Amino acid sequence: MxxxxxxxxxxxxxxxxxxxxxxxxxxxxxxxxxxxxxxxxxxxxxxxxxxxxxxxxxxxxxxxxxxxxxxxxxxxxxxxxxxxxxxxxxxxxxxxxxxxxxxxxxxxxxxxxxxxxxxxxxxxxxxxxxxxxxxxxxxxxxxxxxxxVTRSEMIGLAGNLRVMLATRHMPLRQAIDRITVEHVIDRLLFLDEALRYLGHPDPLLGLAGLNPHAGEGGLLGSEEGEILAPAVDVARARGLRVAGPVSPDTIFAEGVAGKYTGILALYHDQAFIPLKLMAAGRGVTFIAGLxxxxxxxxxxxxxxxxxxxxxxxxxxxxxxxxxxxxxxxxxxxxxxxx
The missing domain is CATH 3.40.718.10 (Isopropylmalate Dehydrogenase)
Structure with a gap:
């Protein structure tokens, strides 16, 4: 950062x-x-x-x-x-x-x-x-x-929730196409860097899944096994503390409870629906990378x-x-x- x-x-x-x-x-x-x-x-x-x-x-x-x-x-x-x-x-x-x-x-x-x-x-x-x-x-x-700068991203802040976007304002189909192993690794590293800048010296990151129940072991989609889990393995090998991929219907509730220092969401509304629900008139966005x-x-x-x-x-x-x-x-x- x-x-x-x-x-x-x-x-x-x-x-x-x-x-x-x-x-x-x-x-x-x-x-x-x-x-x-x-x-x-x-x-x-x-x-x-x-x-x-x-x-x-x-x-x-x-x-x-x-x-x-x-x-x-x-x-x-x-x-x-x-x-x-x-x-x-x-x-x-x-x-x-x-x-x-x-x-x-x-x-x-x-x-x-x-x-x-x-x-x-x-x-x-x-x-x-x-x-x-x-x-x-x-x-x-x-x-x-x-x-x-060529590397910048929004982080939404609402109470205990600190959520970075893996993709920003684009149609959902395009956002899904942007989700690659390399891109997720980069965003996890970026989120870790940004959280340290914001005063969290040893952050625990949570990675949201893409599919219902994070793919249910491949029954509901292959992206978790083929893209997200390999990205987490690489991030951990580089010294990051990362959990996931975690089911999208679970990870934000855990974030609200303080389990994660920050969460990487895969597309805009996956991040901002829980953020705005939790913001209660006190929501903030921060740009990492400037x-x-x-x-x-x-x-x-x-x-x-x-x-x-x-x-x-x-x-x-x-x-x-x-x-x-x-x-x-x-x-x-x-x-x-x-």
Whole structure:
């Protein structure tokens, strides 16, 4: 795992709190709604420079021109990274996609230069990114491209569950075709590396099976015996602690109970159905393989609830996932400083 060159946080009284960059994401989504309460929730625990259009800046957050302007005395600032002055909430718009990319690029550059200690990114809309001319799939791919890395992957964090994807956003048939012995070995090694980066020095990995009951000894599919078990054997020979392949209907319950430090899931929904069930408004994604820590809430732009309130008069947009992402970034920064 590449390590950040950002300065370590200082915890002593009177010394600087950790400095995080936070992008608002797509301004037509819930990012502008959940950012202010998240800033309040982190008050006194971090310095945060927010990146996004000035048109969504809260009145009580001052404009700044650099992360260095966010100090102990003024621990929150807003960097205007450009964007539309007027847009339609809850809709895909190229101008909003471009604004999200601009904020993300600035946050990436500061993190890469070590001017902030971690990057937390608000939700973006893939269709808006495409409409703005972005050719890659999403934030993970953009950041990987800008960092010049070819090996990066999402890890979902929800309570005791830490789940890496073996394959990402693609049709299920294509995902299954990607599952080879070599690829599974690589992802197991990568997951072990990422967990150590996150502060787990001797991780136990669990490998999810592909078929019901992990193939039932070959009765329900051959992939476990032909691909997954050989990959586990090689990973163990290389010094990793790995269990599996374990039946998919069992491994995530065991993970919730704390049996595994991390789990390798074979396709997107195999990972994110249990993660989102367990997240309870506190889900986070982390990108392994970047030269800095990047964390994000485990939800999208939620166009369908932008600006809406419930019967209790409170906003439907919940800042809990964003707060959890900021807290996860702080935890990672603190562990790197130990």
């Amino acid at each position: 590449n390590s950040s060159n950002a300065k370590s946080p200082r915890r002593a009284d009177g010394e600087a709190l950790p400095l995080l960059a936070l992008t608002v994401g797509d301004p037509a989504g819930i990012g502008p709604e959940i950012t202010p309460p998240a800033l309040v929730a982190l008050s006194g625990r971090a310095r945060i420079v927010v990146l996004g259009p000035s048109s969504v800046r809260p009145d009580d957050v001052p404009l700044v021109s650099s992360p260095e302007a966010v100090t102990q005395a003024a621990p929150v600032g807003w960097m205007d990274t450009g964007g539309p002055g007027v847009w339609t909430p809850g809709e895909v718009q190229s101008s909003c996609g471009a604004a999200a990319v601009a904020a993300l690029r600035q946050g990436h550059e500061w993190a890469l230069e070590g001017r902030v200690e971690a990057l937390v990114t608000g939700p973006v809309n893939k269709a808006a990114l495409r409409a703005a001319g972005t050719k890659v799939e999403g934030q993970t791919e953009l950041l990987s491209q800008w960092c010049g 030269p800095y820590g990047r964390f994000s809430p485990m939800h999208g732009t939620a166009f369908d609830i932008v600006g809406r309130k419930g019967e209790d008069g409170l906003p439907l947009a919940d800042p809990g996932n964003l707060v959890a992402a900021l807290e996860a970034a702080l935890t990672a920064v603190a562990r790197r400083a130990e």
